[in-house]
Amino acid sequence: MALALILTTIAPDVGGVLVRGEKGTAKSTIVRALAAVLPPVDGGPVPLVELPIGATEDRVTGSINLQSALSEGRAEYEPGLLAKAHRGILYVDEVNLLHDHLVDLLLDAAAMGRATVERDGVSMTHDARFVLVGTMNPEEGELRPQLLDRFGLTVEVAAPRDPALRAEVVRRRMAYDADPDGFAARYADAEDALRQRISSAQKLVGSVRLTDAALFKIAEVCAAFDVDGLRADIVTARAALAHAAWSDRSQVTLDDIRVAARLALPHRRRRKPFDAPGLDEDLLDQVLGEDELPPEPDGPDDGGPDDGGGSDGGPDDDGGSDDAGTSYESEAGDHDPYDATRDAEPPQLPDAGTSYEPEAGDHDPYDATRDAEPPQLPDPGTSSETGSGDHRSYDVAASAGATYRTRLLTVQGVGMGTAGRRSRARTSSGRRVGAAAPDRLGGQGGSIHLTETIRAAARHQQARGRTGGRLLLQAADLRVAVREGRESNLVLFCVDASGSMAARRRMEQVKTAVLSLLLDAYQRRDKVGLITFRGAHAQLALPPTHSVDAAAQRLEELPSGGRTPLAEGLLEAAHLLAVERTRDPQRRPLLVVVTDGRATSGPDAVARSRLAAALLAETGVSSVVVDCESGPMRMGLAATLAEHLGADHVPIAEVSAEVLVDVTRRAA
Structure with missing residues (x-):
């Protein structure tokens, strides 16, 4: 992350940095610290402008000065955040939550170096050359692929698992809290050395040579990783030039290309939202090879410096006395790009691709928001079935089929949501x-x-x-x-995962439908949640999320089998919708209950399910019951449930993905 930020400040035309990582990994801290170590502009510090995710378009681009317009009748332009960030850093925390049209605007300005304002009778263009840095937690949702591709570099960060390193982080934080000025003074010399090195690299980058052989190698790498378009080639070339300058070299080497590819290509290889991010290091090494780039032939117009290098034509003329000429490698044992400013090499971090997955028995992600237990139903009478002795707990995890494109699903009326x-x-x-x-x-x-x-x-x-x-x-x-x-809306599925569903292979179709709708929701900026009920309880299998990666993994591991605790599933849905209504009152939900209407778990299961349905009906949530009952003899339990729920009832023989999606659209 530090290297990516350095490279984009050396060569702003690289296109900015997107930092992806879990919460609490100092993403914001390091970005805010970057401005302090950059060489000053016009004798003053580099401006660092933070863009709040709730900013409006006129705050970003600027608009008419309201006071002048109302009091003096003059249409006077008032600069926005883009103008203030000129020649500095524009930082967007949680950029994945920023409205897409604003992200488009920021990326256009960052690429062109200027911003055009056409609004409120004002038409003007002003300079807006800045380094765009965005940070995000993938668990809170992804950026659209089109926007992701337009960030020059991207890095994945994760919290260290090494106890010694974690202890050192806490130790330094406590030392800073105790004496901020004294703590900063201890690192003043290191920061000054870093500032001088960045300044030297900024002056050198314009004269670094990118030979035809190096450019062809970059093209080979991008072609081998099957990236779309040519933006990857351009960004990789620019980043390689910046890394060569950072390493005090006058010509791009294979090491520079390797580092640039690791930063510029991973997010451009993602063809589908469900594809895992990352870069195949073995393929990268195979394409780059072990031989050095051939020397650039001398020509009449070759006025470049002659470093008197060896037969390989490399520019390494520092005699090995300065490790600033050594390119950064993210392999185990390699030095950090800040080695020149550190007293000792820090412990290595784990693979940034490692993610936390909750095990069975972990706390529900909504536990922190619950002030009390979920709503309880009164005992309707004497127990008719205890649910004991259930021998159908198969615990079978069905796989979803290939996703498909869904038609537009809309909620009736006009909302006020996100x-x-x-x-x-x-x-x-x-x-x-x-x-x-x-x-x-x-x-x-x-x-x-x-x-x-x-x-x-x-x-x-x-x-x-x-x-x-x-x-x-x-x-x-x-x-x-x-x-x-x-x-955007919240589509909440409440799915029967009991043994009867598993026996008829219905879970495969249900999973495929949910994944397909989730993919559509990702493109339309929706939230999708999944509640399942089986055995003796209901489970929040997928909290409302925009993250398709987390959703795909949760759904793939979803088991089925056991009795049918319908009431518990409906109560869990009622509680989750209440929590979401408090968190995001403007987002309108749609509840889809997928069941055959049977209630076979717990005392007075049928009566309890009717009471739970009535509780949900009182909330006024729009809902639909998808009747999964099949066969010549049908009990009509799902239709009765829909009546108590105040929902649309749609009888189907099986829960096919196409039918389920069509039913959901019609209910909306």
Whole structure:
């Protein structure tokens, strides 16, 4: 991560850095510290501008100065965050939660070095050359592949598992808290050395040679990893030049290409959301080979420095006296790029691809949000079935089939949820459908609606004493555009995973449907959750998430078998929806219950399931019951459940993926 940040500051045209990693790995800390070790610009420190994820477009690009417009009638441009970040660093924490149109805007400005403003009657262009750094936790959702590809470099970070290193982190943090100034003074010399090295690399990078052989090797590497387009080749070349300058070399070597490829290619190899990130190191070494690049032939226009190197034509003329010429390798035992500023080599970190997966018995991720136990039902009467002696707990984990493209699923009506690509909603972006005072839109307003602002002020001109001339405006006259766009939703599946479902191979189709909808939700910025019930209890198999990688693994491992605790499944769904309603009240949910309607686990299972359904119906959640009952003799239990739930009832012979998706769309 440190190396990637250094390279993009040496050569800003690399295109910025995306840092992916679990929470608590100092992602934000190191980014904020970067500005302090960069060489000053115009005699002052490098600006570090942080972009909040809730920022509006006019805050990012700039807009009309409202005070000047209302009081003086002048259309004066007020710069936004892009202008403030010029010649500095623009940092976006949790960039995966930022609205996509803002991410597009940031990446365009970072690539072009300027920002164009076309809004509120203002048309202008200003310089916006900055280093874009984004950090994100993949568990909270992914970036779209189109946006992911446009970040120049990306790195995966993970917390160290070495006890000695973790203890050192705590020790230094406590030392800083006790004496911040003294702690900083201890590292002043190291920071100054690092600053000088970055400054030297920035001056050198323009004269580093990229030979035809090196460029061809970069093209070979990108072709071997089957990346889309040519952006990977360009970024790898630029990063290799920056790394050569960082290593105090005048010509790109294989080591520079290897380092650049490790940073520029992993996120460009992901063809599907379910594909695992990473880079095949063996393939990279095989393509690069062990031989050095051939020397560049001398020519009449070759005015480059002659370092008097060996027969391999390499530029290594430092005699081995300065390890700054050694390129950074992320293999075990290699030195960190900051070796020159450290007293000792730190312990090695584990593989960044390692992820935490909860084992059986782990706490539910919603435990921290629960103030009390889930809702309990009153005892409806004498027990008719205890559920003991169940011999059908097969614990079979069915595999999902190939995912498919789903048609658009929308929730009826117009919501006020988070901007997405699914249901109609009042949003801060989209087509203009009207105007209103800002306080009536709950933060969902847009740009100034000039015509409606004038109309609102016109009726008060006589009372304000206007006798002619300039229109008298007040802040209460302000009207902003009401825009209609698309919102994201929560689709919650409550799936019967009992033995009867497993016996008819229904779980394969259900898993395929959920994965397909999850893929569609990933593209439309939705959340999808999964609750299963089997045996004697219900389980939150997939908390509401945007992360398709975590979802795919959870669903693949989902077992089936045992009796049917229908009431517990419905209660778990009621509790989860209540939690999500508190966390995100604007996101509208759709509950899909996949069951044959049987309730065979626990005392008075049928009566309890009806009470649970009535509890859910009182919440007003939109829902559908997919009837999985099959065979010539049917009991109609799912239809009865739908009646108590206030849901649509859809009888089907089997839970096929296509039918399930179609049912879900019709219910929305």
